[in-house]
Amino acid sequence: xxxxxxxxxxxxxxxxxxxxxxxxxxxxxxxxxxxxxxxxxxxxxxxxxxxxxxxxxxxxxxxxxxxxxxxxxxxxxxxxxxxxxxxxxxxxxxxxxxxxxxxxxxxxxxxxxxxxxxxxxxxxxxxxxxxxxxxxxxxxxxxxxxxxxxxxxxxxxxxxxxxxxxxxxxxxxxxxxxxxxxxxxxxxxxxxxxxxxxxxxxxxxxxxxxxxxxxxxxxxxxxxxxxxxxxxxxxxxxxxxxx
Numbered sequence: 001x002x003x004x005x006x007x008x009x010x011x012x013x014x015x016x017x018x019x020x021x022x023x024x025x026x027x028x029x030x031x032x033x034x035x036x037x038x039x040x041x042x043x044x045x046x047x048x049x050x051x052x053x054x055x056x057x058x059x060x061x062x063x064x065x066x067x068x069x070x071x072x073x074x075x076x077x078x079x080x081x082x083x084x085x086x087x088x089x090x091x092x093x094x095x096x097x098x099x100x101x102x103x104x105x106x107x108x109x110x111x112x113x114x115x116x117x118x119x120x121x122x123x124x125x126x127x128x129x130x131x132x133x134x135x136x137x138x139x140x141x142x143x144x145x146x147x148x149x150x151x152x153x154x155x156x157x158x159x160x161x162x163x164x165x166x167x168x169x170x171x172x173x174x175x176x177x178x179x180x181x182x183x184x185x186x187x188x189x190x191x192x193x194x195x196x197x198x199x200x201x202x203x204x205x206x207x208x209x210x211x212x213x214x215x216x217x218x219x220x221x222x223x224x225x226x227x228x229x230x231x232x233x234x235x236x237x238x239x240x241x242x243x
Contacts, residue, residue, distance in 0.1 A: 013074075013162040015169065017206035020199065023070050023163075024170040030099070031065050031170075032058050036178045051180055053171065060094040060122070063168055064158070067195055068095035070167025071156055072103055080105045085153040087111075087144040089137055090119030092158035097128035108153065110144040112136055159195030169199025176207060186212035191224045 013019075034054045042050040055063040072084070083106035086096045093109040100107035107128040111120060112135055124130050133143040148155045157164065175181050187204060189197040201213040217224055226234040 013166075015162045015166045015199070015202055017203050020166055020169040020203045021173060023166045024173045026073055027066060027069055027167065027170055030059075030069060030102070033174050034058055036175065036180050038180065048185075053175060055171070060091070060098045060126070062091040062095070063171060063196055064091040064095040065099070066170050067159075067161075067164035067167035067199070068092060068156065069099040070170075071161060071163040072096070072099050072105065074163045075105075075154060079154050083107065083151070083153045084156050085110070085144050085147055085151070086156040086158065087137065087141040088158055089115045089140075090123075092156075093123040093128070093130075094119060094126060096156055097123045097126035101127035108147065108151075110140040110147070112140045159193030159198075161195075165195050165199040165202070167199070168196045169203040171196075172200045172203035172207070176204070184208070184211050186214055188214050188216050191215040191217045192221075194224060197224075 034057050036051050036053050039050045039052055042052075058065045072080075075084075080103065084096065084100060085108045086092060087110045088096070089112055093111055093115075096107055097109060108131065109123050109128045110131045110133050111123070113132045114135060115132070120130060120132070131143070131147075133140050144155065147153065159165070175184075175187065187200065189200055191197050197213065197215045204211050204213050215224055221236060223234055223236045226236070
């Protein structure tokens with residue numbers, strides 16, 4: 001079953017630089033404008049100036065705050081009253097739990113059983129009802145879809161949603177406004193599901209097309225690289241990684 005869609009019909013919601021700017025205006029009071037810092041160590045290694053955007057200092061510790069909150073803000077009052085559900089191994093779970101509680105929205109999060117205990121505890125701490133199901137994200141996702149049917153909750157996808165992509169793209173607004181980032185040549189973006197790079201690339205390339213946007217994947221989980229090579233979506237089995 002496809003995830004439950006909001007009344008705004010996400011499939012028709014167009015994400016562009018202007019919509020990302022509007023989203024940032026909505027999100028700014030509730031998220032951290034995370035610092036950009038210079039790394040002498042990495043700059044020496046790379047023989048160029050290397051900067052880091054510290055999204056680990058975001059409200060729940062990752063960029064997922066941006067997309068999760070933007071999606072929640074897109075819901076109508078009727079949809080908020082139905083409650084939300086998400087499947088996640090940790091960061092999306094914490095973001096939805098934190099911001100749903102702040103907005104007064106009931107949230108259930110389905111997490112794989114091997115999820116880090118610290119992330120399970122944090123998600124519960126923020127007020128979400130946590131269900132541990134299966135060994136992989138796919139197991140948790142499939143169970144969450146059963147609950148969408150039986151409980152009529154709104155499903156919040158961690159990356160495949162234009163409001164989530166739009167929210168992640170707000171990082172680009174902060175990057176280009178920072179005084180250290182006025183002469184950027186390239187932005188390197190970690191790629192998992194693809195929501196972050198989709199949002200960032202949209203904003204950066206429409207605002208500063210001279211800046212390269214480069215996706216970086218863990219070599220054993222390079223589904224984006226393989227998908228681009230194949231010209232179609234390539235799904236890989238779950239792999240243990242350092243993250």
